[in-house]
Amino acid sequence: MAHLTVSVEYGIHCLLWLVDSGDMPLSSRDLAELQGISPSFVAKIFPKLEKAGIVTACEGVRGGYRLARQPEEISFLQIIDAIEGEKPLFDCQEIRNRCAVFGESPPDWATRGYCSIHQVMLKAEKAMRLELAAHSLADVSASVSRKAPRKFFVQIRDWTNQRTSNRKLGRRPRTLDPPE
Amino acid sequence: MAHLTVSVEYGIHCLLWLVDSGDMPLSSRDLAELQGISPSFVAKIFPKLEKAGIVTACEGVRGGYRLARQPEEISFLQIIDAIEGEKPLFDCQEIRNRCAVFGESPPDWATRGYCSIHQVMLKAEKAMRLELAAHSLADVSASVSRKAPRKFFVQIRDWTNQRTSNRKLGRRPRTLDPPE
Numbered sequence: 095m096a097h098l099t100v101s102v103e104y105g106i107h108c109l110l111w112l113v114d115s116g117d118m119p120l121s122s123r124d125l126a127e128l129q130g131i132s133p134s135f136v137a138k139i140f141p142k143l144e145k146a147g148i149v150t151a152c153e154g155v156r157g158g159y160r161l162a163r164q165p166e167e168i169s170f171l172q173i174i175d176a177i178e179g180e181k182p183l184f185d186c187q188e189i190r191n192r193c194a195v196f197g198e199s200p201p202d203w204a205t206r207g208y209c210s211i212h213q214v215m216l217k218a219e220k221a222m223r224l225e226l227a228a229h230s231l232a233d234v235s236a237s238v239s240r241k242a243p244r245k246f247f248v249q250i251r252d253w254t255n256q257r258t259s260n261r262k263l264g265r266r267p268r269t270l271d272p273p274e
Numbered sequence: 275m276a277h278l279t280v281s282v283e284y285g286i287h288c289l290l291w292l293v294d295s296g297d298m299p300l301s302s303r304d305l306a307e308l309q310g311i312s313p314s315f316v317a318k319i320f321p322k323l324e325k326a327g328i329v330t331a332c333e334g335v336r337g338g339y340r341l342a343r344q345p346e347e348i349s350f351l352q353i354i355d356a357i358e359g360e361k362p363l364f365d366c367q368e369i370r371n372r373c374a375v376f377g378e379s380p381p382d383w384a385t386r387g388y389c390s391i392h393q394v395m396l397k398a399e400k401a402m403r404l405e406l407a408a409h410s411l412a413d414v415s416a417s418v419s420r421k422a423p424r425k426f427f428v429q430i431r432d433w434t435n436q437r438t439s440n441r442k443l444g445r446r447p448r449t450l451d452p453p454e
Contacts, residue, residue, distance in 0.1 A: 096365035097277040098395070106391050107369055130372030170394055183402070185276035189287055192310030195429040203421050210417045211286050214350055214409040215278070222363070222402035229394040237390045241383050249375040 119158035146176030184215035299338035326356030
């Protein structure tokens with residue numbers, strides 16, 4: 095199992111689609127079905143992204159989510175913290191204080207400052223967080239755009255427009271609910 | 275909850291005591307009781323450290339564990355990988371392949387190389403692992419030694435010698451098993 099959960103993967107993939115959709119909101123259901131991932135799972139991620147000021151919810155038939163700020167201003171670190179909480183690399187239990195020879199009261203020299211093990215972990219955590227903070231949604235979106243042919247973005251726009259039209263007409267999405 | 279488990283914390287603390295004990299082996303029970311932590315928990319960590327070539331087990335009344343190599347040659351990264359396994363920061367599910375407009379066969383441009391999100395995560399993971407590899411048991415042991423007064427190490431030696439003598443005499447340790 096990885097340190098980061100699949101929610102982070104789903105969340106970042108969804109946000110990349112919102113970079114491309116610009117002012118047109120996309121619903122969490124459409125985003126899930128566009129990517130072949132669980133709609134109920136994705137629906138639980140968006141309130142966290144909204145609370146962190148990364149997306150804005152828009153009501154109505156054409157409702158859904160939009161980015162709340164420019165993709166250049168949304169880092170991987172902010173997205174991960176929004177979804178997972180600011181999870182530390184290491185949770186120091188201060189076991190240095192429990193040494194048998196100290197009895198009930200550990201001496202000052204033993205408890206002063208951070209535990210030396212914790213200090214190393216904090217440096218490693220900082221290195222990781224700095225790297226995650228250095229990459230924005232805009233960087234990654236640009237790298238995907240360089241790879242994808244123009245017709246791909248036309249196909250995506252057609253797919254999402256079709257979904258919105260179906261919703262206006264009260265049709266249920268075909269991908270998940272085939273006619274009986 | 276932190277990314278690294280409490281096993282890592284217990285493991286590194288135990289290994290630091292083994293730096294100080296040098297050629298004298300310490301049992302996992304003594305190491306646990308010296309630090310006021312669960313002996314059964316600590317007993318499960320040592321076979322992993324032994325398998326990774328970080329400690330060597332020694333049989334007998336004076337048995338226990340010793341470091342298997344110099345503390346300068348044992349990095350935090352090696353200890354963490356030994357205890358937790360080489361746990362990745364991110365486990366890419368390649369959801370880019372499932373895009374609804376691709377149908378059954380995603381095109382080459384979409385599946386080539388690493389997913390752009392995964393690439394960022396790999397950079398962050400590398401930054402963290404480099405930092406963890408840069409710190410050895412010897413570094414941290416030296417920083418603890420600078421803080422602690424000389425009499426502390428005498429107290430520790432007396433405590434461990436007392437435990438070994440008790441074992442030779444067949445006495446049970448007083449800290450966990452008080453006489454009835």
